[in-house]
Amino acid sequence: MIPVSLFKDATVAVFGLGGSGLATCAALKAGGARVMAWDDNPASVAKAEAAGYETADLNTLDWTGLAAFVLTPGVPLTHPAPHWTVGKAALAGVAIIGDIELFCRERDAHAPAAGFVAITGTNGKSTTTALISHILAKSGHDAQMGGNIGTAILSLEPPGTGRTHVIECSSFQIDLTPSIDPSVGICLNVTPDHLDRHGTLDGYAAVKERLIAGVPADGTAVIGIDDKHCQAMADRAERAGRRVVRLSIRNPVSDGLCLDGADIVRIKAGAAVFRFSIAGVGSLRGSHNAQNAMAAYAACEALGLSPEAIVAAMRSFPGLAHRLEQVGRIGKVLFVNDSKATNADSTEKALAAFSRIYWIAGGKPKEGGITPLARYFPRIAKTYLIGAAAEEFAATLGSSPHVIAGTLDQAVAMAAADAAADGAPDPVVLLSPACASYDQFPNFEIRGKAFRDLVLALPGLEPIGPDA
Known part of the structure; x- marks a missing residue:
């Protein structure tokens, strides 16, 4: 678990008491905060009470004393209409954040140099997250995998020297993470999805881009450029002074990774410096997985792994349940x-x-x-x-x-x-x-x-x- 120490002796409300919500309650409590937990589902409230957490009906609670409000990402923040708790928090001037935001603040306060890879995109992010974690683990690194892939981020081990957190981020989670600042930020693609929660495709893409915009100057932004939103995202990131590695399964790139026949090629300054193939790796079948492999290669390269170690580990990737x-x-x-x-x-x-x-x-x-x-x-x-x-x-x-x-x-x-x-x-x-x-x-x-x-x-x- 990652104790959230930054709210020690403060009161924090948590709404949404599924797996990540309960992990958030535990992390805040371990860090010394007073937690007021609530859910629209009475069974979830009862479960939290049975686990020893203090509950409070946020409809009647005095919000003015809260230091923060942690909202589960499954609850609407803006579209099609804000959840009732969002309105109460806004009226009281209470910051609305998510569990990944709590992680980012803890990392920045206690271990800002610790590795943090954040992965988003409409499709492929779970496979890419798991593949990066697999490569790091096979190479002897401490890889902590979580986020949208299924393990609550605050239930992982704390950030620290020699440890890398590899976190899948949905658009809902990014929306609740204003301080997101991964050392390696990945956006694979943007295609229409979740428009009921973001209003328009442009609005959805803008949320995804926040992850890339948070990459610090000494970090790396890895972006698939086979759709117009991500092309523009990569260009803006580069103009902002970020190191950008572009990925394409359709066209050549001058600095990044692309396909040359059946091979994936790493290009630097217009020249091929390394090539490899994932042919025969059943868990990485299909051109979409070529993009996932490119992203994983770029991330692990940015973290200091050698090309040979990356590819050797990639070949033993078992794949993910329910994804080919x-x-x-x-x-x-x-x-x-x-x-x-x-x-x-x-x-x-x-x-x-x-x-x-x-x-x-x-x-x-x-x-x-x-x-x-x-x-x-x-x-x-x-x-x-x-x-x-x-x-x-x-x-x-x-x-x-x-x-x-x-x-x-x-x-x-x-x-x-x-x-x-x-x-x-x-x-x-x-x-x-x-x-x-x-x-x-x-x-x-x-x-x-x-x-x-x-x-x-x-x-x-x-x-x-x-x-x-």
Whole structure:
């Protein structure tokens, strides 16, 4: 745990008592603060009380005595309307911050030279975060991984000499972190997402850019430049005097990393200084993972690792659950869990990675549906539609072979049987829903676990990875 000492003897309110909220309460209490915890869910309040935390109804609390207000990132700060607590904090003049802001303040106060890599982007940030942590750990470094990837940042070990925090940051978290100042800041890409929480795409991109703008003069900004928002972001960062490493999977770069055929090439001052390939690394399949690998290379290089050590560690990366996760094989048929693909942009990366696909898609649809994926339909042998999006997606698929399976268990059974009968050399049964999970599953993790369990129960399956 990271004790938050900067609010010693002060009173801090915390709203949102999930995993990160309870970790925040613990960290503040350990640092000597008085914590007033609250949640809209009475069960969460009861859980906090059972854990020994003081609770207080923030509707009736006198806010004028608070030193700060820590808000869970899942609660609206600005759009579509501010949460009621936001208005109360604003009226009382109380700063509204998040748990990553508490980490940044502690690091700045006690260990400002400690390594801090912060990763954002619409897609790829979890894989990049895990890959950087894996490379550092394999190279003998103390890597503390957390943030949006699932481990509350304040539950990690404190910043210190020889320790690097590798933190995935969502736009919601950045919005609550005005002091964010990573030694290496990464923005992979910006595509439409969470517009209900940020109003417009420009507003969403501006929040992402705050992470890059916080990189100090002696730090490194690593930016994927294959979209217009990130191109502009990189240019502004460079004009502001920051060291910028550009990444592109589409075009050459003069200083950064790009593709040359199947190779990733590190370019400095217009010249190639190192090249490597991730071909054959199943956990880094697809061009989107080439960008993730580029970002991880750039970050670890900035932290002082040698090119050879970076690439050697990269080759042993096991991948992440629910992100192009190879579950197993039955004969020639590969089963892949990409439940994290909750929008069309994420699913595009999966469809581009395979050539003969039995695709399981659907759930709670997002704006635009799967229309942007039409150019990949020729790769799809058949689609198995589940959930609320089934009828809409069926209309978009048109003459592309598909069936409304309804539920995930039906879809897995149908797809496995059809793929087994395929004469192609490498058929893939792919769960990549292009949808939120909330119509049939509480979250994408539970959806992915359900797929994994169904696949592992198939006769003749040879598991891959941790289930092997």
